[in-house]
Amino acid sequence: MDALFDHPWQLVRVYRSGDIVEVAMVRTDARNALNPALMEELTEVARLLRLRTDVRAVILTGTDRYFSAGADLSNRDVDGARPGLLDNRRAVMAGPDLCRAWEEIEAVTIAAIEGYCIGGGAALVVACDFRVMGEGAYLRLPEVPLGMNMSWRSIPRIVALAGPSRAKQFVMFGEPVDARKCLDWGMADELVAQGDALQAARSWAAKVAALPPIPIRMTKESVNAVAAATAHATSFMDRDQYLLATSSEDFREGVRAFREKRPGKFKGT
Numbered sequence: 001m002d003a004l005f006d007h008p009w010q011l012v013r014v015y016r017s018g019d020i021v022e023v024a025m026v027r028t029d030a031r032n033a034l035n036p037a038l039m040e041e042l043t044e045v046a047r048l049l050r051l052r053t054d055v056r057a058v059i060l061t062g063t064d065r066y067f068s069a070g071a072d073l074s075n076r077d078v079d080g081a082r083p084g085l086l087d088n089r090r091a092v093m094a095g096p097d098l099c100r101a102w103e104e105i106e107a108v109t110i111a112a113i114e115g116y117c118i119g120g121g122a123a124l125v126v127a128c129d130f131r132v133m134g135e136g137a138y139l140r141l142p143e144v145p146l147g148m149n150m151s152w153r154s155i156p157r158i159v160a161l162a163g164p165s166r167a168k169q170f171v172m173f174g175e176p177v178d179a180r181k182c183l184d185w186g187m188a189d190e191l192v193a194q195g196d197a198l199q200a201a202r203s204w205a206a207k208v209a210a211l212p213p214i215p216i217r218m219t220k221e222s223v224n225a226v227a228a229a230t231a232h233a234t235s236f237m238d239r240d241q242y243l244l245a246t247s248s249e250d251f252r253e254g255v256r257a258f259r260e261k262r263p264g265k266f267k268g269t
Helices: 036-049 085-091 094-103 120-125 155-162 164-173 179-185 197-209 213-227 231-235 238-245 249-260
Strands: 012-017 020-025 057-061 066-068 108-113 116-118 130-134 138-140 190-192
Touching: 012 036, 020 036, 020 197, 036 094, 057 197, 066 120, 085 238, 094 120, 108 120, 108 197, 116 120, 120 138, 130 179, 130 197, 138 179, 155 164, 155 213, 155 231, 179 190, 190 197
Parallel strands: 020 057, 057 108, 066 116, 108 130, 116 138, 130 190
Antiparallel strands: 012 020
C-alpha cells in the first residue's frame, strides 16, 4: 500500500501521472483557506514526497478560480483568552513547517496559480521552485496592514526572488501584485492565459521529468543552499515577532477594521 496515494485525504487530492504528481487543495467551502487541518494534510503530503525517487516533479494547485485565501482567521477571537505562551509558540510553527516541508521536496515543485493567492498561500508558493500564473491571478500579503509581521520564515524567500526593495513593497503595503508584475519582479516564471496555469505547469513538469534526475536534484539543492545561506539566521525569530505583534492593540484594531470593512486606526500600541 502506498501511503501517499492510498491515504483518505479530506482536503487535498493527490494524483499521479507517471513520475509527475499533482496535489490540489479542495477546501472549496472556504476558498482553500489554510486552517490547521488543511495545513496538516499539505505538510504530510510534502513529507511523504520528500525523498521519493520515483517522482520527478510535483505540481501544487488550487481551483481554476483561486489558489488560496490564506491563513484562516474566520474563527479567531482577537479579544478572547489566549493559550499559554509555550503552547502558542508551538502552534505557530505550523506555517513555517508547511513551507519548509514543500521546500525540502527533492523533486522539482511547480505552483499553478489562478485567481487570488493570499497570505499563507503566497508564503507557500514562494517555497516552491517555480510559479506559473494565469492572467488575472495575483499574490497579496495582508499581514502588515492587519497589524502582523510577515512570518512563516518567508521573507528570505521573497527577497531571493524579488530583491530587497520589491520585497519591502510586497510585504509592507499589502497590495495585490498581479501576475504580470510578479513576472517582472521574478516572483513568477511564466504568465499564461486565464485558466491555463495548470496545463502550463504540466508542461514544465514534463520538461523536468525528461531530464536526468540526479543532476536536476543536485542543481536544486545547490541553488537553494546559495539562495538560503542566511535564511535561518534572518528569520528564525519571526514566530516570536508574530506573537509580539498579535498581542498588540494595533493587531486587534487591524482585524476589527478588516471585518468591518473600514480603514484601521493604528497607534503603535
